[in-house]
Amino acid sequence: MDSGLMEKFRDQGDMLANRVKKRFKHLRKRFLSQNIEVFRLYDWDIPEIRAVVDWYAGHLVIGEYLRRQSVDEWLPLMAEAVAKALDVPRENVHLKARRAGKQDGKRYERIDHTEQKIIVSERDMKFYVNPFDFVDTGLFSDHRNTRQMIRNAADGKDFLNLYCYTATFSCYAAKGGARSTLSVDRSESVLQWASENMTLNAIAPDNNRIIQAHTLDFLKKAARNGPQFDLAVVDPPSFSTTRTRNLQFDIVADHPGVLEAVIAVMRKGGTIFFSTNHQDFTPRMESLNAADIKEITDLTIPEDYVRKRAPIHRCWRIKV
Numbered sequence: 001m002d003s004g005l006m007e008k009f010r011d012q013g014d015m016l017a018n019r020v021k022k023r024f025k026h027l028r029k030r031f032l033s034q035n036i037e038v039f040r041l042y043d044w045d046i047p048e049i050r051a052v053v054d055w056y057a058g059h060l061v062i063g064e065y066l067r068r069q070s071v072d073e074w075l076p077l078m079a080e081a082v083a084k085a086l087d088v089p090r091e092n093v094h095l096k097a098r099r100a101g102k103q104d105g106k107r108y109e110r111i112d113h114t115e116q117k118i119i120v121s122e123r124d125m126k127f128y129v130n131p132f133d134f135v136d137t138g139l140f141s142d143h144r145n146t147r148q149m150i151r152n153a154a155d156g157k158d159f160l161n162l163y164c165y166t167a168t169f170s171c172y173a174a175k176g177g178a179r180s181t182l183s184v185d186r187s188e189s190v191l192q193w194a195s196e197n198m199t200l201n202a203i204a205p206d207n208n209r210i211i212q213a214h215t216l217d218f219l220k221k222a223a224r225n226g227p228q229f230d231l232a233v234v235d236p237p238s239f240s241t242t243r244t245r246n247l248q249f250d251i252v253a254d255h256p257g258v259l260e261a262v263i264a265v266m267r268k269g270g271t272i273f274f275s276t277n278h279q280d281f282t283p284r285m286e287s288l289n290a291a292d293i294k295e296i297t298d299l300t301i302p303e304d305y306v307r308k309r310a311p312i313h314r315c316w317r318i319k320v
């Protein structure tokens with residue numbers, strides 16, 4: 001790398017480190033008093049510094065929003081500057097390349113094979129996260145407040161968690177007094193993780209079942225038993241492919257169909273929380289058979305995820 005470019009990167013590293021250090025000082029006090037150990041410190045706030053920096057209980061997960069002009073040396077230099085500013089040892093710094101868009105395979109690709117998980121706290125809940133091996137670590141902190149909303153709404157309810165991933169929503173619902181929780185995902189490995197999260201939070205398996213299934217297969221089967229849930233979370237990936245069956249899922253095109261199928265298994269008066277991280281999503285919910293539909297994005301985005309560009313996720317409350 002030529003020395004001019006190196007100098008430019010060093011300046012950017014200093015700028016990023018200063019910004020992150022200030023943010024850490026501000027957020028740490030506030031979040032640690034709530035026992036929240038995972039939070040976002042930086043998300044492409046300075047236009048030329050296309051990085052994202054997350055704090056995971058003493059670990060740093062640092063990513064770059066890749067583009068064609070990305071240079072291999074850039075991310076390690078940014079990471080070195082941030083780690084030094086926050087006094088984080090090298091072995092606790094994890095670098096990720098984030099690919100946006102229709103690259104479902106790549107995004108979930110393994111980065112390493114350590115199988116190492118650490119335990120982090122979120123309020124009075126604990127979750128296993130793996131900052132070592134995947135781009136996604138097992139805990140989506142942008143839904144930290146949505147999880148709390150689910151817990152507050154869960155008492156005495158039968159709760160359905162679709163695309164459940166590591167079942168963090170189900171753990172909150174169970175802690176909120178749900179009569180039952182049912183977590184559905186097609187991936188065997190994430191469901192093992194989901195079950196470990198339940199055990200970690202002392203949630204008994206009897207009324208908190210975990211099912212491996214394709215969402216639409218599950219809903220089709222469940223519809224035969226009629227309405228059976230009072231509360232649901234539907235938080236699908238933006239795109240997914242089921243190669244064995246040559247099926248493509250695209251949230252923009254397919255959300256009305258999925259939501260209609262969820263409504264069919266909800267009891268009257270029930271509530272669905274629907275969310276997407278798609279960055280260019282246009283809702284088409286007018287024809288849904290629902291009593292009320294309200295976008296609640298502003299209520300669900302935590303302070304550390306507020307940003308000037310499009311929100312990290314959008315979220316709707318659908319009353320049946």
Ligand SMILES: C[S@@+](CC[C@H](N)C(=O)[O-])C[C@H]1O[C@@H](n2cnc3c(N)ncnc32)[C@H](O)[C@@H]1O
Nearest residue numbers: 163164165185186187213214215235236237240
């Ligand atoms: C964005 S994550 C969901 C995040 C989760 N709601 C949370 O709060 O942690 C997407 C999940 O959907 C699962 N998935 C993708 N396509 C699926 C399908 N057709 N049926 C069931 N699960 C699917 C993936 O295995 C992955 O765990």
